Amino acid sequence: xxxxxxxxxxxxxxxxxxxxxxxxxxxxxxxxxxxxxxxxxxxxxxxxxxxxxxxxxxxxxxxxxxxxxxxxxxxxxxxxxxxxxxxxxxxxxxxxxxxxxxxxxxxxxxxxxxxxxx
Amino acid sequence: xxxxxxxxxxxxxxxxxxxxxxxxxxxxxxxxxxxxxxxxxxxxxxxxxxxxxxxxxxxxxxxxxxxxxxxxxxxxxxxxxxxxxxxxxxxxxxxxxxxxxxxxxxxxxxxxx
Numbered sequence: 001x002x003x004x005x006x007x008x009x010x011x012x013x014x015x016x017x018x019x020x021x022x023x024x025x026x027x028x029x030x031x032x033x034x035x036x037x038x039x040x041x042x043x044x045x046x047x048x049x050x051x052x053x054x055x056x057x058x059x060x061x062x063x064x065x066x067x068x069x070x071x072x073x074x075x076x077x078x079x080x081x082x083x084x085x086x087x088x089x090x091x092x093x094x095x096x097x098x099x100x101x102x103x104x105x106x107x108x109x110x111x112x113x114x115x116x117x118x
Numbered sequence: 119x120x121x122x123x124x125x126x127x128x129x130x131x132x133x134x135x136x137x138x139x140x141x142x143x144x145x146x147x148x149x150x151x152x153x154x155x156x157x158x159x160x161x162x163x164x165x166x167x168x169x170x171x172x173x174x175x176x177x178x179x180x181x182x183x184x185x186x187x188x189x190x191x192x193x194x195x196x197x198x199x200x201x202x203x204x205x206x207x208x209x210x211x212x213x214x215x216x217x218x219x220x221x222x223x224x225x226x227x228x229x230x231x
Contacts, residue, residue, distance in 0.1 A: 033217055045222035091160055104218040108160030
């Protein structure tokens with residue numbers, strides 16, 4: 001069964017430093033997608049970055065990059081130059097591959113709470 | 119472009135009452151989803167829809183119903199509310215494509231007492 005594991009319930013990082021949030025996944029699909037979402041204290045879910053299972057390059061979006069290691073089934077989020085506004089809960093999620101039905105359901109990890117210290 | 123909108127933002131229900139959570143999107147997305155988020159947890163899929171008139175169950179559908187009569191709207195119905203349905207409910211939408219990235223509404227906080 002598909003599963004997402006985030007083993008770090010909470011993380012601290014100093015402002016302007018880089019931080020890595022861990023995510024491992026389990027799937028038997030060859031085609032799948034991996035996502036990271038940010039949930040600030042206000043509660044909304046904000047899409048950050050996407051990595052497809054067939055993408056050869058690691059995804060990058062501004063200060064966010066995804067360290068994709070397919071053989072290890074890991075998809076860690078790297079945030080460079082942390083800012084105070086990065087303090088939030090971060091969720092890793094996986095979209096199952098299409099199996100003829102269309103519509104990519106997401107499976108979420110339990111999240112990592114990141115606190116950025118000034 | 120409002121994106122995904124949800125109403126109400128917050129609601130208190132008594133056990134046994136019913137209500138409908140509204141969700142609408144103006145991005146012309148084919149796919150829509152309902153998730154719930156319990157305290158300290160990730161989101162779990164309740165129901166999803168791949169187009170008007172087509173819906174299917176997710177991981178935790180018991181106690182809920184959905185309908186999709188238009189592309190834009192995807193209401194979630196709670197029948198006979200129970201304390202276990204106290205949660206934050208998120209609606210999301212996406213379109214077919216490479217990533218099918220889901221964009222979320224602001225959420226509805228529901229308390230069942």
